Amino acid sequence: MAREQLSEPAYSWNGFAGRQDLAAALAGNVAARLTKAIDERGTALLAVSGGTTPAKFFAALSAIPIAWNKVTVTLVDERFVPASSPRSNAGLVAANLLQNAAAAAQFVPMYHEAASIETAAASDDMALKALAWPLDVVVLGMGGDGHTASFFPDADNLSDLLDPASRRIVLPVHAPSGGEPRLTLSMARIIAAGFIALHIEGEDKRTAFENAMGPGAKKPIRKVLEAAPIPVEVFWAP
Numbered sequence: 001m002a003r004e005q006l007s008e009p010a011y012s013w014n015g016f017a018g019r020q021d022l023a024a025a026l027a028g029n030v031a032a033r034l035t036k037a038i039d040e041r042g043t044a045l046l047a048v049s050g051g052t053t054p055a056k057f058f059a060a061l062s063a064i065p066i067a068w069n070k071v072t073v074t075l076v077d078e079r080f081v082p083a084s085s086p087r088s089n090a091g092l093v094a095a096n097l098l099q100n101a102a103a104a105a106q107f108v109p110m111y112h113e114a115a116s117i118e119t120a121a122a123s124d125d126m127a128l129k130a131l132a133w134p135l136d137v138v139v140l141g142m143g144g145d146g147h148t149a150s151f152f153p154d155a156d157n158l159s160d161l162l163d164p165a166s167r168r169i170v171l172p173v174h175a176p177s178g179g180e181p182r183l184t185l186s187m188a189r190i191i192a193a194g195f196i197a198l199h200i201e202g203e204d205k206r207t208a209f210e211n212a213m214g215p216g217a218k219k220p221i222r223k224v225l226e227a228a229p230i231p232v233e234v235f236w237a238p
């Protein structure tokens, strides 16, 4: 039976006593996966989420001496703001991940000036086609409402965002709960990754995750876990 027909989302729970322990463990996992990809195909493709959670993980990963010159880093999603904005995920990645050893990585942003978010998404879709898909590693975050990437429950195109057969790489998002308009990888690209991590911290996020895995209306995070052909590795610390 295809995974998307299963009602049980597959995931592994990796709990840690502290956030620094989690950062070191997740960074070690990601670095090992990237190195394996480089050994197997000469390059590695990593997509990371933004927000307030990843900074410690980014700092830990940036210091690990892998062949970063063979790694391409892009974003899971981006707010429609320039890198100079404090809301920019590209700015967060530049300041925290593309430092130390990881400064040698190639970064492919999502935001660029455009007439509209739809125009930006269409040109991103073309530009990102040149990357060495599928993702080797994707690191997701989750909001308290059960969104991941920019798959906000109130997004006006949520069914397109969560279409496992979508041919799009990057899609535009208008969602009142998301703040600025967003650019996001499609679920189709996310679930094709060789390693899917979900990084969440705090009791509220744990409760939100457990609720999302329970009965009731399926939130975006659950739809992603159900559609993924491999178990998602959840990394959590209080």
Ligand SMILES: O=C(O)[C@H](O)[C@@H](O)[C@H](O)[C@H](O)COP(=O)(O)O
Residues within 6 Å of the ligand: 049, 050, 051, 052, 053, 054, 076, 077, 078, 079, 089, 140, 141, 142, 143, 147, 148, 149, 150
């Ligand atoms: O652009 C973003 O905000 C992220 O990519 C988004 O999906 C994030 O992972 C969650 O909203 C959690 O955000 P926090 O880490 O700030 O709780």
